[in-house]
């Protein structure tokens with residue numbers, strides 16, 4: 001299918017009907033998240049896939065009163081690591097070694113080279129890591145649209161409440177955004193069929209020859 005058609009099809013879905021997405025389609029979207037590029041390949045986030053209806057209702061009540069939170073099939077919570085610890089880097093290099101076997105000397109050299117990010121202060125680091133997570137948001141929305149699955153990226157939630165419900169700080173994580181996946185309810189999804197609001201391409205793009 002044509003990707004531009006898919007991107008025109010998708011919109012921020014404001015109301016979902018609760019129908020379930022086939023497992024293999026969910027897995028395809030999750031795989032696309034795993035294949036997303038990140039700076040240095042650190043993948044410094046976790047994706048929680050919430051199917052439990054009671055938990056969705058609790059998140060709705062305490063952290064985010066937006067209909068797709070309960071109307072969705074699967075609620076994805078993208079949680080970013082707030083810092084990169086030595087243990088995290090150890091695991092990262094173990095993974096590289098398992099996949100590519102570049103040798104200890106290469107790993108030691110590369111580890112030294114990439115540790116530039118350690119110079120960032122706590123807040124810059126947290127922000128930089130959170131930014132990586134958004135790349136996966138774009139990919140997930142695109143692949144979902146290709147599968148004709150509705151999505152809405154949601155940043156409008158009480159971060160402290162959601163972090164607490166999911167025990168994220170204990171794991172060094174913080175919720176960055178959530179992504180309900182599901183099927184639109186045409187009666188609730190007032191964005192359905194609305195024309196896209198986008199700039200003219202020449203106002204967005206400047207070609208320098």
Ligand SMILES: Cc1cc2nc3c(=O)[nH]c(=O)nc-3n(C[C@H](O)[C@H](O)[C@H](O)COP(=O)(O)O)c2cc1C
Nearest residue numbers: 010011012014066152153154155156157177191196
């Ligand atoms: C990072 C991010 C956060 C967003 N947060 C919300 C949100 O909390 N609630 C909501 O209804 N839409 C939210 N949106 C949807 C945007 O408003 C929507 O994508 C934008 O208006 C463009 O419309 P379209 O996605 O329908 O093309 C968010 C989008 C992004 C990318």
